[in-house]
Amino acid sequence: MRRDDRRADGPAPAVLALELLVHGVAGASPGELLGDPRTVRVTGDSTAAVFRRTEDADAEAHPERYAGRPVPEAYCWSRLTSGNGARALWLLLLPFMVANLAHWARPAGTSPRAVRTYGVLVRILALSLTVLLIAAACEVALDLFAWQCAGAGSCAGSRFSSLSFLAPGGGWWAEPGRRLALAALVPAALTGLLWYLSNRTWSAYESQPPPVGSADPDTASDAVPALGRPGFWYGRRLVARLRAAHTAAGLLTVAVAVSVPTARHDRGPAGAPVLESVGWATQGLLAVVAAAVAWVVCRRGRTEDRADHHLDRAAVTLLPGAALALLVAVLVHACWARPGWTSAGRLPGDLAFGVLMLGQGCCVLALAAVARYLHRRAPDPTTALGGLGGPAVGMLGCALGGVMSGGVAQRVADWLDGGAVPGTPGAPLPGPPVLLTWQAAVLPPLLLVLALPAAWFTVRGVRERRGLAAGIAAEYPGETPDGPRSRRIAGARAAAALTDSAPWFVGAVSGITLLLGAGALAGAWIGGRVPYEAARGTGPLLETAARTAQDAGSWLIGFGFVLFVAWGRRAYRDPSARRTIGILWDVGTFWPRAAHPFAPPCYAERAVPDLTWRMTGWTDRTGGRLVISGHS
Structure with a gap:
C-alpha cells in the first residue's frame, strides 16, 4: 500500500467547533461568560473584543482536546453603550437620538419617491435641532452675557466683576x-x-x-431581511x-x-x-x-x-x-x-427662534402626511399609531430640544437678573426672546394635561395586576399559594403589557405638545410680550394664571435641566447608574445614525461587523462549525 493510500484510509483530522457567547443588554465580563477569571483577548480592542479562557488560547494547535465539545469564546460589547463615565454626557444628545429614531419609525411603503421624501424631511428636522442647540448657545453667550449683561454697566460691574472689561x-x-x-x-x-x-x-x-464579498449586491437575494x-x-x-x-x-x-x-x-x-x-x-x-x-x-x-x-x-x-x-x-x-x-434691548432672536419653531412644526405635519400616505398604500396592523409613529417621535425630539434650549436660556436669565423676572418692567435685563418665555409658560399646562393619560395608564396597570394575581396560583396546581410572589409575577406581566400602549402615550404627548407649541408661537408673535404682560388688563383670574404659569414654567424648565445634568453627573461617578443609562442607549442607539450625525453612535455598526468578521474568519480558516449563543 502506498503512503498516500494509508493516509487516506486513516482517521480524519479533528475539526474544531466554536461556541460564541454574546451577552445581553445588562452586560457581563469575559470571566462571567466563560466561567473562568483567567481570560485572554483573541480579537478586538478595549471597547469590544472576543475572549477565550487562557487554557483555550492554543485550541487550533490541539484540536484533539476538544473532541465532542466546542471551544467557548465570549464577545463582550457592553462598553459600546455603558463604557467610561464620559458616556453620561451623551444625555445632552438625547434630542438628536430621538430625532434619529424618527427615521426608523417610518411605515413600510412601496413608493420610492415617498420614502425618499420621508427621509429628506427627517434629515431637515434633524438639521433644525442642531441649529436650535447652537442658537440657544448663541442666545446665552452673545445676547444675555455679551449684549445685555455686559452692555448694562450695573450687571457687568457690580454682580460680575470679571466682566468689567466688557462694560462700557x-x-x-x-x-x-x-x-x-x-x-x-x-x-x-x-x-x-x-x-x-x-x-x-x-x-x-x-x-x-464588511468582510470581503459580503457587500456584493449581485450575491444578495431579494429574500434577505x-x-x-x-x-x-x-x-x-x-x-x-x-x-x-x-x-x-x-x-x-x-x-x-x-x-x-x-x-x-x-x-x-x-x-x-x-x-x-x-x-x-x-x-x-x-x-x-x-x-x-x-x-x-x-x-x-x-x-x-x-x-x-x-x-x-x-x-x-x-x-x-x-x-x-x-x-x-x-x-x-x-x-x-x-x-x-451701544447695545440696548435684545438681539434679534425672537424672529430666529420663531422661524425655527414654525419650520419644525410644518416639517412634522408634512412628515405625518407622507407617513399616512405610505401606510395607506401598504397597510400593516402592527404599525404604531397607524403610521404616525415617526412624526410623533420627531415631534418628541423637537420638544426635548425646545425644553433644553429654553431651559438653559431661562435659567441663565433668571441667574443674571437676580430676584427679578426677566422681561418684566423693572427688571435690569430684557431677558431671553419672548418665545422662549412662552415655551416655559406652556410647560405647566402640558404637564397637567399629560397627567390624565398617565393616571389612566397607572390605574389600568393596577387593575391588570390585581386580575392577573388572582389567576397565577391556579397556573401552579399542587403548589402552596404564595401571595407576594404571585403579585410580583403579576406586576411584571402587567408592566410588560403596558409597553404595548407606549406608542399611544407618545402620540398623546406629541399631539398635545404640537398644539401647545402652536399656542406659544401665536402668543409670542401676536402679543409680542411675555405671558404675564400680555395678560395684563384681561382680568384678575387670567393675570394670575398667566403669572403662575410663567413663574412655574421658568422654575420647572430650569429645575428639569439641572436635574438632567445632575443625573448625568451621577452616572459619571456611579457605575450602576451608568449601566441604567447604558440600557437607555442600548434601546435608542441600536439603529444607525441615518438622520443626525451628532446622535450617540450605533453600537450595532461596531458589533455586527465584529461578529461577522469573527464568524467568516473562523469558518473560512478552519472549516469548522460555529454556534452563536446569544442573550437578550
Whole structure:
C-alpha cells in the first residue's frame, strides 16, 4: 500500500467547533461568560473584543482536546453603550437620538419617491435641532452675557466683576461688535466639540468594513431581511457627509448671530459705507454656503443595497472649512472700530427662534402626511399609531430640544437678573426672546394635561395586576399559594403589557405638545410680550394664571435641566447608574445614525461587523462549525 493510500484510509483530522457567547443588554465580563477569571483577548480592542479562557488560547494547535465539545469564546460589547463615565454626557444628545429614531419609525411603503421624501424631511428636522442647540448657545453667550449683561454697566460691574472689561468704558473689548466676537467663541467651541465627538465615534463605530464579498449586491437575494442587507450596518459615507453639513450649519448659525446686529448698525446713519459693503458681501456668502448645506443634507440618504465606503471629500472637507472661514471673516468684520455704537434691548432672536419653531412644526405635519400616505398604500396592523409613529417621535425630539434650549436660556436669565423676572418692567435685563418665555409658560399646562393619560395608564396597570394575581396560583396546581410572589409575577406581566400602549402615550404627548407649541408661537408673535404682560388688563383670574404659569414654567424648565445634568453627573461617578443609562442607549442607539450625525453612535455598526468578521474568519480558516449563543 502506498503512503498516500494509508493516509487516506486513516482517521480524519479533528475539526474544531466554536461556541460564541454574546451577552445581553445588562452586560457581563469575559470571566462571567466563560466561567473562568483567567481570560485572554483573541480579537478586538478595549471597547469590544472576543475572549477565550487562557487554557483555550492554543485550541487550533490541539484540536484533539476538544473532541465532542466546542471551544467557548465570549464577545463582550457592553462598553459600546455603558463604557467610561464620559458616556453620561451623551444625555445632552438625547434630542438628536430621538430625532434619529424618527427615521426608523417610518411605515413600510412601496413608493420610492415617498420614502425618499420621508427621509429628506427627517434629515431637515434633524438639521433644525442642531441649529436650535447652537442658537440657544448663541442666545446665552452673545445676547444675555455679551449684549445685555455686559452692555448694562450695573450687571457687568457690580454682580460680575470679571466682566468689567466688557462694560462700557472698559477698554478695547467694550464695543458691542467686539463683545459679540469674543462671546461667539463659546458656541463655536460647542460646535467644534460636537464635531470632535461625532468624528471620534465615527472612526470607532461606522468605519468598520464588511468582510470581503459580503457587500456584493449581485450575491444578495431579494429574500434577505432588511437588517441583512449588504450596506445596512455600514453608514460611513452618510454619517461623514451629514457631520460635515451639521458642523457647517452650526458655524453658520454663530456667524449669522454676529453678522445680523453688526450689519444692522452698519446700515444705519452711523454706519460706514465700506463696512456696509463688507457686511452685504459676507451675508451673501453665508446664504450661498447655507444653500450648499441644505443641498448636501437633502441630496443623499442611506444606501443599504451595498456597503458604500467612498467618502465625499468635497463635502466633508470644503463645507466645514468654508463655514469656518466665513465665521472668521464675520468676527474680524465685527471687531472693526465703530465709535458710538451701544447695545440696548435684545438681539434679534425672537424672529430666529420663531422661524425655527414654525419650520419644525410644518416639517412634522408634512412628515405625518407622507407617513399616512405610505401606510395607506401598504397597510400593516402592527404599525404604531397607524403610521404616525415617526412624526410623533420627531415631534418628541423637537420638544426635548425646545425644553433644553429654553431651559438653559431661562435659567441663565433668571441667574443674571437676580430676584427679578426677566422681561418684566423693572427688571435690569430684557431677558431671553419672548418665545422662549412662552415655551416655559406652556410647560405647566402640558404637564397637567399629560397627567390624565398617565393616571389612566397607572390605574389600568393596577387593575391588570390585581386580575392577573388572582389567576397565577391556579397556573401552579399542587403548589402552596404564595401571595407576594404571585403579585410580583403579576406586576411584571402587567408592566410588560403596558409597553404595548407606549406608542399611544407618545402620540398623546406629541399631539398635545404640537398644539401647545402652536399656542406659544401665536402668543409670542401676536402679543409680542411675555405671558404675564400680555395678560395684563384681561382680568384678575387670567393675570394670575398667566403669572403662575410663567413663574412655574421658568422654575420647572430650569429645575428639569439641572436635574438632567445632575443625573448625568451621577452616572459619571456611579457605575450602576451608568449601566441604567447604558440600557437607555442600548434601546435608542441600536439603529444607525441615518438622520443626525451628532446622535450617540450605533453600537450595532461596531458589533455586527465584529461578529461577522469573527464568524467568516473562523469558518473560512478552519472549516469548522460555529454556534452563536446569544442573550437578550
